Amino acid sequence: MRMKQPARQTTYLVQKSAAFWAAQVNHNRHLRMALEDSDPHELIQRLYNNLQDHLDHSLIAVENGDLAGKSKWLTLSLLTVNTLKVTLKFEWHPRLAENLAQLYEYIARQLSWGLIEPFNTEMKNKLAEQLHLIRQILAPLVQAWKELTETAKEYRMQHLNLPEASG
């Protein structure tokens, strides 16, 4: 996938943009309502999408040598993968939950390493490579959740014998 390279930003601009984003997100009534209306499958899919989105931004920041951006997006990636981890429940399928827990922990460790290592040329290349690998590992799972969400929705429609939601 070829990603658009944003213009190089100063720390000040990144902080300003982050503050603007936070304000926009935190006060976005529509977004909150959309989340509250989401079914459990969708919530998990959103977590995966967020993680993938943050990883993409992390990679761009790393490739651009943007230290502030790297810290911001890796921190968000770590936050998201840890959220996936703490929301796991083991009761339904313990083996599956264990596999996912181990996978999340593996990703979290890679991200933690990226957060704390000095951002020199050697580490920059290593980190970019790691992020590519994490995205590669996650991609099938993200795709799978997208399909699971659609399948689950269809299943509900059929089994509850309800018309397809409009809009």
Next chain:
Amino acid sequence: MPVSLNSLSHLPVNSRLESSSIQAAIKAEQASKIQDQHHTDSSTQALNLKGYDQVESMAWLQTTEAAINSSLTKLEAAQEKLDQGQKPVQELEELTTLITQASFQGQPLLAQDSPALDDITRLSENPPYFMTSAREAVDLFRQIVAEKLKTESAGSPSGIPLGDALAEELKSEVTQQLEQPDLKAGQQLETEFSAQGLTFKLEGNLSVSEAGELFLDEESQITTVVNGNELLLQGPFVRLLGPVSDDELQLPHDSDNRPLVGIDLQEKFQSLTEPGKLLQLEPEDLAERLNEALTLFEEVRTKLQESLQNLQNEGSGSVIESLAQAEEKVSLSIHTLSEEPWAAARTHTNATPDLVLNTMAG
């Protein structure tokens, strides 16, 4: 395609017109989820942490653990460089950066008003312990290295880490010996002195150079025994500054009437047990202090791992070591999930809109 916040923000309200039955089904599922949350003995409940507090705590512990692991690697690399007589300047710079960054990452959690503080305090006794210990360890290591670099640069080009202390004691001892009134050229000087817990034996012949300087000739030597190994440092390494009288060997003195004695330690010690092997002497407690720094780091790492383990959900004990293992876990998970897609959300029933929103906010 990742979720775009912009596209989400422009979603019309109630764009998804779910039927009341579906809403009811969702509500029932959410109610079941809430019930599960109240009855589970998961770590979230055991620690009485809210979801995002647990997420933050976990992130702090993970980054701190990563910093400690990385610090240990760099400490070991620095130690190796020191052993080879090189200066671990880069390793020290990186260590300092690591600890500063890890400390910064932990700051929000350590703030007094952090809701997670009490729980984490209970978890790990005292969270600042990690960073304090890590900083102490790095400070200690920095002191050790600084001392080593100082003695190397202050000593000879070939470097004797004990150089400063040894030269000081040697100068004092030689000055004392040379102030004896009946001193003569060709006379043999034999004395013992101590430096940094080691005893040194000095033997040498007093000679006068063509320039009229008194010195201990090339046959002179300093010997010492370390761990049963006899070590030898050969002269010349002592000279007096300024001309002396052939008749009386009257020593040159400075304005405070102290003999002007120059010490020039240019050789490393030779091992008499293993001929040809050159050795450097280190201050007596250097190895011990270095070991102390490493032990501190190990203790910090163990503590962190314990705390991290306490924050993990049950069943996540073993750690994935390779990319191949990670890919295998993904395949297995997808396979299992696809068997019952309608029930797949039961894997993450603790997911709430608040937690998802928290992962979006910058």
